[in-house]
Amino acid sequence: ALTLLFFLFLADAVARWREEGRLAVWLHVPILQSRFAAAAASQGFDFHHAEQGSSTLTLWLGEGPSRLPGYATHQLGVAGAVLDESTGKVLVVQDRNKTLNAWKFPGGLANPGEDIGDTAVREVFEETGIKSEFKSILSLRQQHQHPGAFGKSDMYIICRLQPSSFDIRFCRQECLRCEWMDLQELARTKDATPITSNVAKLLLYGYREGFGKIDLTMREFPAVYTGRFYKLYHRELPQPYRNI
Amino acid sequence: ALTLLFFLFLADAVARWREEGRLAVWLHVPILQSRFAAAAASQGFDFHHAEQGSSTLTLWLGEGPSRLPGYATHQLGVAGAVLDESTGKVLVVQDRNKTLNAWKFPGGLANPGEDIGDTAVREVFEETGIKSEFKSILSLRQQHQHPGAFGKSDMYIICRLQPSSFDIRFCRQECLRCEWMDLQELARTKDATPITSNVAKLLLYGYREGFGKIDLTMREFPAVYTGRFYKLYHRELPQPYRNI
Numbered sequence: 001a002l003t004l005l006f007f008l009f010l011a012d013a014v015a016r017w018r019e020e021g022r023l024a025v026w027l028h029v030p031i032l033q034s035r036f037a038a039a040a041a042s043q044g045f046d047f048h049h050a051e052q053g054s055s056t057l058t059l060w061l062g063e064g065p066s067r068l069p070g071y072a073t074h075q076l077g078v079a080g081a082v083l084d085e086s087t088g089k090v091l092v093v094q095d096r097n098k099t100l101n102a103w104k105f106p107g108g109l110a111n112p113g114e115d116i117g118d119t120a121v122r123e124v125f126e127e128t129g130i131k132s133e134f135k136s137i138l139s140l141r142q143q144h145q146h147p148g149a150f151g152k153s154d155m156y157i158i159c160r161l162q163p164s165s166f167d168i169r170f171c172r173q174e175c176l177r178c179e180w181m182d183l184q185e186l187a188r189t190k191d192a193t194p195i196t197s198n199v200a201k202l203l204l205y206g207y208r209e210g211f212g213k214i215d216l217t218m219r220e221f222p223a224v225y226t227g228r229f230y231k232l233y234h235r236e237l238p239q240p241y242r243n244i
Numbered sequence: 245a246l247t248l249l250f251f252l253f254l255a256d257a258v259a260r261w262r263e264e265g266r267l268a269v270w271l272h273v274p275i276l277q278s279r280f281a282a283a284a285a286s287q288g289f290d291f292h293h294a295e296q297g298s299s300t301l302t303l304w305l306g307e308g309p310s311r312l313p314g315y316a317t318h319q320l321g322v323a324g325a326v327l328d329e330s331t332g333k334v335l336v337v338q339d340r341n342k343t344l345n346a347w348k349f350p351g352g353l354a355n356p357g358e359d360i361g362d363t364a365v366r367e368v369f370e371e372t373g374i375k376s377e378f379k380s381i382l383s384l385r386q387q388h389q390h391p392g393a394f395g396k397s398d399m400y401i402i403c404r405l406q407p408s409s410f411d412i413r414f415c416r417q418e419c420l421r422c423e424w425m426d427l428q429e430l431a432r433t434k435d436a437t438p439i440t441s442n443v444a445k446l447l448l449y450g451y452r453e454g455f456g457k458i459d460l461t462m463r464e465f466p467a468v469y470t471g472r473f474y475k476l477y478h479r480e481l482p483q484p485y486r487n488i
Binding site: 031032033034035037038041042045046047049050051052053054055056057069070071072073074075076109110112113115116137138139140141142143144145148149150152153155184187188194195198199201202204205213214216219221222223228230231232233234235237238241242244 | 275276277278279280281282285286289290291293294295296297298299300313314315316317318319320353354356357359360381382383384385386387388389392393394396397399428431432438439442443445446448449457458460463465466467472474475476477478479481482485486488
């Protein structure tokens with residue numbers, strides 16, 4: 001009976017909003033009241049997104065296709081290329097449960113609200129036991145309809161990290177192997193994913209000719225809306241251009 | 245009655261799966277059948293995500309907090325810094341409906357499945373009428389709990405684009421102003437967002453001393469799973485290092 005009441009109320013309200021020239025209706029439905037989501041869907045509402053105990057539905061009333069902003073489209077994976085500059089060795093792992101036992105840099109998915117460098121440092125520590133510090137971003141990859149992302153896109157960033165501990169204690173749930181491998185060997189081996197080989201070559205270039213050749217470094221800025229800061233990554237800007 | 249039957253069936257099944265040592269249950273519920281989502285929620289299920297006509301719920305049965313992968317955490321915005329190298333002028337806009345009338349590069353949110361460079365080129369054309377070609381990525385910014393991202397994170401990438409048309413016909417729904425502005429003037433003006441000023445300085449550095457100083461260029465690779473390609477962006481790798 002309550003659902004029927006809601007159905008009639010909503011139909012009436014939507015008709016009025018349409019007459020008033022409104023462009024869209026947003027509806028928030030707690031998961032335990034999901035029967036109201038079904039009632040709204042029978043009037044053309046769709047899910048915009050849902051998380052934990054709450055869903056958000058929308059109905060587009062304007063002309064043509066919906067111009068409402070979509071929801072998050074990307075997951076973010078971050079890996080760390082941890083180079084021991086004193087030995088020229090880099091930290092690599094082989095995943096457990098993968099058909100292809102190729103060497104790669106340790107890494108994983110960002111937690112909500114986590115900064116890129118923090119994800120790299122955390123994932124490297126969880127997988128390998130190695131402590132490290134963020135230095136720069138080396139590469140960025142975008143992949144669509146990613147099998148591990150529920151059909152969404154995947155952004156994958158590799159960071160350059162500097163180790164502050166060297167004794168490997170790797171996670172046997174996630175990794176089959178973990179070792180410090182000579183960087184030139186990693187750049188040459190066939191037993192690495194294409195992206196790992198490529199970034200190993202890039203890192204070797206930086207190691208030999210200066211990391212300034214390969215790094216995207218970070219600067220922090222205050223956000224336009226108050227109280228927050230954001231991190232911007234790009235090529236180091238020489239001093240004369242900073243105060244131009 | 246059907247909802248009650250489902251409730252009893254689910255309770256029974258979950259008890260059995262728990263005994264069998266299963267780690268998690270996934271449940272897909274069409275929006276018109278959302279009363280089943282409410283029934284599942286009363287047994288501890290939560291939304292994992294929902295889109296259009298379908299929701300996905302999960303129940304974690306393992307020990308400790310859920311180790312299930314989350315859903316997409318980032319929206320992606322892409323802007324284009326379109327530089328006319330023959331005049332040293334760059335394409336800038338001022339947004340309509342913003343308190344702060346600061347100059348910025350035209351851009352907007354990526355469509356699902358759209359490549360970074362394609363988003364930049366499309367958004368520049370939609371906002372300004374200028375046709376252009378993707379050259380490189382210049383910068384990357386990450387911001388959390390973004391007001392325009394439903395509490396999710398925002399990734400914002402600025403690309404370097406080369407114009408192939410020069411006659412501005414800007415979108416008056418989105419933009420208040422649009423012009424070709426001298427790059428050095430943009431790098432110096434107070435009437436620009438901090439990120440725009442900063443990337444203008446970077447672009448000026450590249451314009452004067454070679455874009456090779458500032459560019460992240462793109463290479464395409466076959467994905468590990470068949471039939472797809474992905475784009476990898478990093479600093480240009482000199483030839484000797486490619487065939488090391």
